[in-house]
Amino acid sequence: MEAISSFLSQVTLFQDLDAEALSTLAPFLTSKRFSAGSVIFRELEESDALYIVEQGSVVVSKQVREDVDIVLTRFHSKDFFGEMGLFDTAPRSATANVEVDTLLWRLDRSVFHDIFSYHPDIAAKICYRLVTIFIERLRATNEQARDAIRWGLEATGYSPAGTKALFGRKST
Amino acid sequence: MPEPAKLELLTRNPGAPGFHLEELQSSQAHRQFRPQRLPNDAWEVTPQPHGPDGTRTYILKNLRHDRYLLLSAREYFLWESFDGSHSLEEIARSFHFEFGAFDYSAIRQLLAKMYQAGLLIEPAQLALQQSRATSKDNLAALRLSSVSKYWRRLTFTVPNADRFCSTLYRYGGFALFHRLTLALSIALAIFAAIAAISLSERTKQFAQIISGNPWQSTFIMLGSLLAVSMLHVLTHALACKAYNRRVREIGFFLLQGVLPTFYADVTDIFMSTRRARVVVDFAGPMVEVVLGSAAFLAAYQSAPGIGQATLFGIGVLLWEGALINLYPFNLLELDGYNIVADLLAMPTLRQQALALAPNLPRRLLTMRTIQRAEWIQIGYLALCFVSLLAYVILHLDAIAAIMPGWKR
Numbered sequence: 001m002e003a004i005s006s007f008l009s010q011v012t013l014f015q016d017l018d019a020e021a022l023s024t025l026a027p028f029l030t031s032k033r034f035s036a037g038s039v040i041f042r043e044l045e046e047s048d049a050l051y052i053v054e055q056g057s058v059v060v061s062k063q064v065r066e067d068v069d070i071v072l073t074r075f076h077s078k079d080f081f082g083e084m085g086l087f088d089t090a091p092r093s094a095t096a097n098v099e100v101d102t103l104l105w106r107l108d109r110s111v112f113h114d115i116f117s118y119h120p121d122i123a124a125k126i127c128y129r130l131v132t133i134f135i136e137r138l139r140a141t142n143e144q145a146r147d148a149i150r151w152g153l154e155a156t157g158y159s160p161a162g163t164k165a166l167f168g169r170k171s172t
Numbered sequence: 173m174p175e176p177a178k179l180e181l182l183t184r185n186p187g188a189p190g191f192h193l194e195e196l197q198s199s200q201a202h203r204q205f206r207p208q209r210l211p212n213d214a215w216e217v218t219p220q221p222h223g224p225d226g227t228r229t230y231i232l233k234n235l236r237h238d239r240y241l242l243l244s245a246r247e248y249f250l251w252e253s254f255d256g257s258h259s260l261e262e263i264a265r266s267f268h269f270e271f272g273a274f275d276y277s278a279i280r281q282l283l284a285k286m287y288q289a290g291l292l293i294e295p296a297q298l299a300l301q302q303s304r305a306t307s308k309d310n311l312a313a314l315r316l317s318s319v320s321k322y323w324r325r326l327t328f329t330v331p332n333a334d335r336f337c338s339t340l341y342r343y344g345g346f347a348l349f350h351r352l353t354l355a356l357s358i359a360l361a362i363f364a365a366i367a368a369i370s371l372s373e374r375t376k377q378f379a380q381i382i383s384g385n386p387w388q389s390t391f392i393m394l395g396s397l398l399a400v401s402m403l404h405v406l407t408h409a410l411a412c413k414a415y416n417r418r419v420r421e422i423g424f425f426l427l428q429g430v431l432p433t434f435y436a437d438v439t440d441i442f443m444s445t446r447r448a449r450v451v452v453d454f455a456g457p458m459v460e461v462v463l464g465s466a467a468f469l470a471a472y473q474s475a476p477g478i479g480q481a482t483l484f485g486i487g488v489l490l491w492e493g494a495l496i497n498l499y500p501f502n503l504l505e506l507d508g509y510n511i512v513a514d515l516l517a518m519p520t521l522r523q524q525a526l527a528l529a530p531n532l533p534r535r536l537l538t539m540r541t542i543q544r545a546e547w548i549q550i551g552y553l554a555l556c557f558v559s560l561l562a563y564v565i566l567h568l569d570a571i572a573a574i575m576p577g578w579k580r
Contacts, residue, residue, distance in 0.1 A: 036190070037189050037190030037191060038189075059182060059193065061182040067183055067184060067186070068181055068182070068183050069181065069182040069183070069184075069191075070179060070180070070181060070182070071179075071180035071181065071182050071193065097182065097191055099193075147177050147178075148177075148179065150177040150198070151177035151178070151179050151198045151201075152198075153198075154176055154177055154198030154199065154201075154202060155198045155201035155202050155205055156202070156205055156207075156283075156294070157202055157205060157207070157260070157279065157280055157283035157284070158283070158284075158287055158294075165241070165284065165285040165288045165289070166239055166240060166241065166285075166288060166289060167231065167240040167241050167242040167439065167442075167519075168240060168420075168437060168439040169437070169438055169439045169441070169442070169505075169510065169519075170421075170425070170435040170436070170437050170438075170505075171405065171408040171435060171436050171437075171438050171452065171453065171456060171507065171510065172404075172405065172427055172433045172434065172435045172456075172497075172505075172506060172507075
């Protein structure tokens, strides 16, 4: 249990928790191994947990065509993903794909609700950190949207030409 | 230049486990891009007469948005390839076979022009908002720019100009473009010239009478000039209708961003013949010639006095106006310039010549490589320079009157 607490202390989400709080939290998490190429959850599946990466790498993608996904982001050791599932019952907005063999820790929504009920101070600290991380991720999404538009413009050769490009004759 | 934008794609083979990741640069995708022009009923293209270097240009019209592009022969080749089935890489290859060289920037520039003219089917409608940095420290520059913006906004256009001109043409305007009208105009001008010569002995007397009634004379002359310049552009527009082409606009704007002028947008005449363009160009100044002639003949018939002097003055002003308008070498795109540009099949002669000017000394050093079209541009620049110099020399007295210190 101490090893888990030591690992959790390095995760940004839990950086506001002291050793005692981490020890309290650790039993609520469950670990799971995934092999490379497998899928942790798919887009539109039920959303019910948050995942923390201890080892390995996870690629989060969103389907743009039947056989093609766009890669949104990557998560490595000490990162976490699927946080929307802690609060929101809406289906998953993206697919989490395992890039290399990976060890994850899972925090279920129902368990998180229990933490809220029995350890509200711990839950409050986690929520505060989550909000700041949400903001960071929102900013990153804006940047991503901009990059995607830039990509489209460059790929189609679009560039805003001046009105001088057009031909005309005004007889005076 | 920033790095090309990248996208990372994840693909799966149906039935097989795992996935494949691929990074795709925008430049890579650009080469695979298959530009597709609008359907054939949405555009019209008219080849222009061969230019001095033997090449041809084309006017491409977007029938949906009423926008025009001038294409070189090479650009026209690319346009023909934009059928949605050829990638830019394939187009570049066939371009290379046809012309012996290829530069991707040619495609980039053409695509930019095409998007501007709305001639390509856009893969996505992307609305881009330009961000404008403003600085409180630079208030003077901002004010200057807003004054300049308002000055440039001093324009107006007649609504439904084409319908208005079509009606005018149908109800009598067509008579202006009959051969008989031309013959009568020439005869009138000949009689007027004789009358003007006979009245010219009394020029000093007329000048004294006019300067004796400065407000009245100035008001009448300026009013006449204003009315005639409106008729001038209206006649350009009617000439355009005589060839069944569309008048895009009639209105008022600042020529070269400075000179307040009435105008008729007759770009659509480029979809017709060279002869049609020259007729449209000539039609405007003919108004000054005919009305100036009428003023001279009226002055000839009038009794001596303020009326005769003013009519003579109006005749001189209008004929001078026609002459200035028909003189091609003043760096302005007036009717004379348009005629020369049309006859030479170089519709952008002035812009080309001005673009050549900064490189002229270097080009003249390698004189053997100068093409015929470039010689024409150099000739145009030289004639403009000589004309402007002659104009200044002829008006040295006036300059001295404005700047008394200069005479010393």
